[in-house]
Amino acid sequence: MTAFAVFALAVLAGGWLAYRPLRNAARPWPADPPDDRDDVGRSVSSLRDLEFARAAGTIDPADHARLRAELERAAFVPRKAAPASGAPVRTFAIAALMAALAAVLIVAYLPREVGDRAPGTTVTGTVPRLAPTTQDLERRVAASPNDVPTLLALADSYRDDQRAGDAARTYQRVLSLDRDSVPALDGLALILFQSGERDGALVATDRALSLRPRDADALFLKGLILYQRADFKGAVDVWTVYLDVGEFHPAAPMVRSLYENAKAQLAAK
Numbered sequence: 315m316t317a318f319a320v321f322a323l324a325v326l327a328g329g330w331l332a333y334r335p336l337r338n339a340a341r342p343w344p345a346d347p348p349d350d351r352d353d354v355g356r357s358v359s360s361l362r363d364l365e366f367a368r369a370a371g372t373i374d375p376a377d378h379a380r381l382r383a384e385l386e387r388a389a390f391v392p393r394k395a396a397p398a399s400g401a402p403v404r405t406f407a408i409a410a411l412m413a414a415l416a417a418v419l420i421v422a423y424l425p426r427e428v429g430d431r432a433p434g435t436t437v438t439g440t441v442p443r444l445a446p447t448t449q450d451l452e453r454r455v456a457a458s459p460n461d462v463p464t465l466l467a468l469a470d471s472y473r474d475d476q477r478a479g480d481a482a483r484t485y486q487r488v489l490s491l492d493r494d495s496v497p498a499l500d501g502l503a504l505i506l507f508q509s510g511e512r513d514g515a516l517v518a519t520d521r522a523l524s525l526r527p528r529d530a531d532a533l534f535l536k537g538l539i540l541y542q543r544a545d546f547k548g549a550v551d552v553w554t555v556y557l558d559v560g561e562f563h564p565a566a567p568m569v570r571s572l573y574e575n576a577k578a579q580l581a582a583k
Contacts, residue, residue, distance in 0.1 A: 362561075369528075369558050448475060462488055466497050478505050496522045500531040512539050530560035534569060546576040 367373040446454075451468040458464065469484035482505045488498040503518035516539050522532035533556035541549040553573045560566055
């Protein structure tokens with residue numbers, strides 16, 4: 315009980331020290347001045363996303379022109395500074411009360427819960443898995459053998475688990491159900507490439523690009539195969555398209571370096 319009284323006294327003292335500088339109502343609470351750099355930064359980011367959508371062909375040209383004009387105009391509209399107001403004493407008081415209540419509940423109940431936990435377990439319990447496990451996906455596929463999205467997820471999970479054979483067979487199973495599945499072609503091409511079957515990987519990427527000419531995964535892998543074969547012109551041609559549509563692709567930083575090297579190799583000839 316003494317410890318609780320000391321704790322409550324400390325909370326009250328802290329609240330008083332936080333409130334004391336705000337007692338002078340004549341001193342206005344400082345307003346947050348508008349920062350034009352924030353608006354410009356947000357607009358630049360939005361414009362970049364808009365250009366990415368245009369390059370990918372997912373936005374109508376008329377909508378692109380209209381949205382670009384609105385973003386450019388909104389970026390430089392000056393804002394009026396917010397007027398200074400009194401310090402939000404009530405907000406601080408409510409926040410301090412809620413923090414004190416939460417602290418009291420933690421002090422009162424957490425030791426009891428910690429004492430009841432099993433040896434070796436964490437204080438706050440285990441974090442639930444958001445993604446299904448490989449075993450979960452296998453059970454789903456067993457229940458619904460022709461579910462293409464689940465089969466693709468299972469193949470990706472096999473690949474993440476370094477089970478290349480199982481992944482390849484699952485991608486092929488997807489292609490037997492949907493011969494035009496670009497994700498399955500991309501996944502199979504990557505496994506073939508990692509297994510040293512570059513010719514087969516190139517066939518799979520060409521098939522994917524015939525169905526989706528601006529597919530970033532297929533463009534990346536095809537360019538890499540051509541680069542490793544010293545076909546620098548072919549790699550530059552493929553990666554020029556890739557860098558236009560794959561700005562946010564995970565391999566983009568690596569490709570930019572190889573792309574510049576391939577151009578240098580062409581210039582040296």
